[in-house]
Amino acid sequence: MTATPLMEVDDLCVHFPARGGGVVKAVDGISFTVHKGETLGIVGESGCGKSTTGLALLRLIEPTSGSIRLDGIDVRGLHGKALRAVRRRVSMIFQDPYASLNPRMSIGDIIGEPLEIHGLHTGKKQRRRRVDDLLATVGLNPAFRTRYPHELSGGQRQRVGIARTLATEPDLIVADEPISALDVSVQAQVMNLLEDLQRDLGLTYIFIAHDLAAVQHISDRVAVMYLGRIVEVADRVQLYTVPKHPYTQALLSAIPVADPDVESVRRRIILSGDVPSPLNPPPGCNFAPRCPKVFDDCRSLDPPLATVADQDHRAACLLYAACRPVGST
Amino acid sequence: MTELEPLLSVRDLRVRFGTKRGTAHVVNGLTYDVTAGETVAIVGESGSGKSVGVTSLMGLVRQPPGRVEGEAWFEGRNLIGAPSEVLRGIRGNRMAMIFQDPMTSLNPVLTIGRQLGESVRLHQGLSKRQADDRSVELLDLVGIPAARSRLSDYPHRFSGGMRQRVMIAMGLSTNPSLLIADEPTTALDVTTQAQIVELVQGLQEQFGMAILWITHDLGVVAGLAHRVLVMYAGRIIESGTVRHVMQDPRHPYTRGLLASLPRPGVDRPDRLFAIPGLPPDPVALPPGCPFWERCSYRLDERERDVLPELREVEPGHSVRCLYDVPVEVSA
Numbered sequence: 001m002t003a004t005p006l007m008e009v010d011d012l013c014v015h016f017p018a019r020g021g022g023v024v025k026a027v028d029g030i031s032f033t034v035h036k037g038e039t040l041g042i043v044g045e046s047g048c049g050k051s052t053t054g055l056a057l058l059r060l061i062e063p064t065s066g067s068i069r070l071d072g073i074d075v076r077g078l079h080g081k082a083l084r085a086v087r088r089r090v091s092m093i094f095q096d097p098y099a100s101l102n103p104r105m106s107i108g109d110i111i112g113e114p115l116e117i118h119g120l121h122t123g124k125k126q127r128r129r130r131v132d133d134l135l136a137t138v139g140l141n142p143a144f145r146t147r148y149p150h151e152l153s154g155g156q157r158q159r160v161g162i163a164r165t166l167a168t169e170p171d172l173i174v175a176d177e178p179i180s181a182l183d184v185s186v187q188a189q190v191m192n193l194l195e196d197l198q199r200d201l202g203l204t205y206i207f208i209a210h211d212l213a214a215v216q217h218i219s220d221r222v223a224v225m226y227l228g229r230i231v232e233v234a235d236r237v238q239l240y241t242v243p244k245h246p247y248t249q250a251l252l253s254a255i256p257v258a259d260p261d262v263e264s265v266r267r268r269i270i271l272s273g274d275v276p277s278p279l280n281p282p283p284g285c286n287f288a289p290r291c292p293k294v295f296d297d298c299r300s301l302d303p304p305l306a307t308v309a310d311q312d313h314r315a316a317c318l319l320y321a322a323c324r325p326v327g328s329t
Numbered sequence: 330m331t332e333l334e335p336l337l338s339v340r341d342l343r344v345r346f347g348t349k350r351g352t353a354h355v356v357n358g359l360t361y362d363v364t365a366g367e368t369v370a371i372v373g374e375s376g377s378g379k380s381v382g383v384t385s386l387m388g389l390v391r392q393p394p395g396r397v398e399g400e401a402w403f404e405g406r407n408l409i410g411a412p413s414e415v416l417r418g419i420r421g422n423r424m425a426m427i428f429q430d431p432m433t434s435l436n437p438v439l440t441i442g443r444q445l446g447e448s449v450r451l452h453q454g455l456s457k458r459q460a461d462d463r464s465v466e467l468l469d470l471v472g473i474p475a476a477r478s479r480l481s482d483y484p485h486r487f488s489g490g491m492r493q494r495v496m497i498a499m500g501l502s503t504n505p506s507l508l509i510a511d512e513p514t515t516a517l518d519v520t521t522q523a524q525i526v527e528l529v530q531g532l533q534e535q536f537g538m539a540i541l542w543i544t545h546d547l548g549v550v551a552g553l554a555h556r557v558l559v560m561y562a563g564r565i566i567e568s569g570t571v572r573h574v575m576q577d578p579r580h581p582y583t584r585g586l587l588a589s590l591p592r593p594g595v596d597r598p599d600r601l602f603a604i605p606g607l608p609p610d611p612v613a614l615p616p617g618c619p620f621w622e623r624c625s626y627r628l629d630e631r632e633r634d635v636l637p638e639l640r641e642v643e644p645g646h647s648v649r650c651l652y653d654v655p656v657e658v659s660a
Contacts, residue, residue: 045518045519045520045521046489046518153607154375155607183374183375183545184374184545184547184586184589184590185374185585185586185589185603185604186607187589188589188590188601188602188603188604189603189604189605191591191601192600192601192603195599195600210518210519212519212593213590213591213592213593214591216591216593217591217601240593250520251519251520252593253523254519254520254522254523255519255548255593256522256523256526256546256548256549256551256552257548257551257592257593258547258548258550258551258575258587258590258592259551259575259576260551260552260571260572260575260576261572261576262551263551263552264552266552268523268527270520270523270524270527271520271524274488274490274491274521
């Protein structure tokens with residue numbers, strides 16, 4: 001099976017001017033490809049730039065530089081109608097189902113709005129039928145059409161958010177922390193729904209989350225972000241079984257597991273300190289100030305993301321020869 | 330052998346709230362003990378009553394609209410119905426509390442030194458200088474670097490993890506015998522969460538206080554708790570040692586919850602187990618088992634309205650279920 005690229009992101013940067021001068025490099029030169037039908041997970045801690053990346057892909061935040069190609073066409077050069085067409089094909093699910101639904105609109109109007117905007121299923125009857133279909137697709141009774149967001153539980157609201165996202169029949173869905181506001185038992189319901197929809201509708205996902213266990217479960221490949229950069233990207237099994245970057249290793253070692261025997265023997269790599277400010281990132285490798293494996297070169301050389309193991313397993317760390325500049329030892 | 334006197338003894342605690350839609354029965358008869366020096370985790374999802382069950386002990390539930398009944402004995406005193414000046418003397422003193430969101434539990438317009446100093450001066454009657462020294466000592470203890478120079482900083486200068494450390498320092502300032510932690514790591518990143526859990530465990534070893542840790546995160550519980558109480562619809566539905574509850578869960582809800590977690594490093598089954606449906610509305614609780622509607626083990630429709638009692642299935646392990654759920658049917 002050959003993988004067809006759906007979206008190719010190259011050297012994407014999102015920089016914000018900071019008050020009092022200086023630049024916050026929220027996303028600082030990331031490149032990745034998403035293939036048709038796969039799920040690419042993006043994990044990282046708060047402030048790593050994962051959500052900004054998601055918003056930049058839809059140009060809900062304008063990228064500073066770099067390219068975003070959808071089926072080979074650079075989205076960054078598009079305006080007006082052409083841009084709207086892209087936003088029909090690339091859609092987004094947001095984190096907070098309490099904040100992302102307009103409390104004064106009925107569920108039917110919320111799901112019908114994207115149809116209105118994109119001029120799909122015109123005519124009252126057709127639109128209502130489409131809304132009912134979408135509700136059924138996400139496992140809600142069509143009677144929900146006349147209800148309002150405050151009458152729904154968190155899980156039901158997130159289903160409405162998903163139905164709205166599906167309304168325009170997108171190819172790619174960017175899901176930004178879609179389950180983190182939900183209770184554990186409801187998280188599993190929503191993840192199963194997303195997987196069913198992917199299988200039935202042939203969807204491609206970019207799944208952004210801080211929950212490593214959930215990302216591993218749902219993704220085919222996983223990218224790890226730290227301070228605006230991708231520090232490692234690999235097939236999910238590879239990433240979770242043989243992580244290469246010291247940050248990924250620390251992150252994985254910190255996930256608590258619901259088994260007291262595992263917990264009693266686990267050895268956590270406790271990172272010291274906090275993530276440095278993106279306003280003033282350290283010279284050399286961004287992770288050097290907290291890295292347990294740091295050595296001299298790390299404080300001056302900035303390692304590129306390069307292939308360090310089989311199956312296109314890439315990492316950005318000077319421990320690996322592929323990331324060191326030619327001529328150095 | 331004499332039984333060790335529990336530090337905290339909660340008996341048939343009930344909390345209800347008057348709402349526009351009717352009376353919400355949030356906590357419906359909680360009974361448990363916490364022994365000196367042990368860590369007890371209360372686990373549950375939103376609306377299970379886990380937070381209200383504990384904040385009501387400290388007199389932090391406003392009455393009305395709330396109504397708190399039952400008993401909660403702490404160091405020889407019943408906290409329920411105790412006059413507010415008695416509670417004030419216990420709260421933040423013998424019994425300390427840390428909350429979920431360290432961003433909102435610190436006052437943004439007062440320096441860290443002022444806020445930390447306030448709690449030690451209030452409860453221990455120290456002078457300004459003594460309070461500063463004690464504050465530095467406490468900040469050192471919770472791992473805040475260059476502590477003295479940070480006393481004059483405002484909360485916004487601290488990261489989330491650092492603020493939670495400050496809250497812990499504040500909680501420890503009076504040498505409490507019980508530390509109540511309400512989702513203290515939920516707002517934190519996973520690497521920071523690991524730091525905080527490690528810190529609290531170290532401090533417990535050093536000072537020997539008991540901890541009542543309220544959380545929805547079963548992973549954190551596994552590494553931290555000695556005993557676990559699982560709550561659902563305002564009741565304890567399973568209790569036991571951490572091994573009992575997490576390795577040999579007997580209630581269908583506990584089983585479902587554990588089975589619905591994706592496990593890092595373990596290859597996935599294609600679908601996660603998901604508990605169908607939603608918890609019952611606290612305004613309209615069913616007369617019988619509150620989990621009945623969602624339960625895949627229920628046997629006899631005629632028992633729908635029977636409310637199961639908490640019963641011991643092995644020493645120290647109790648479950649509120651009508652049935653003996655077979656071990657091998659684990660989800």
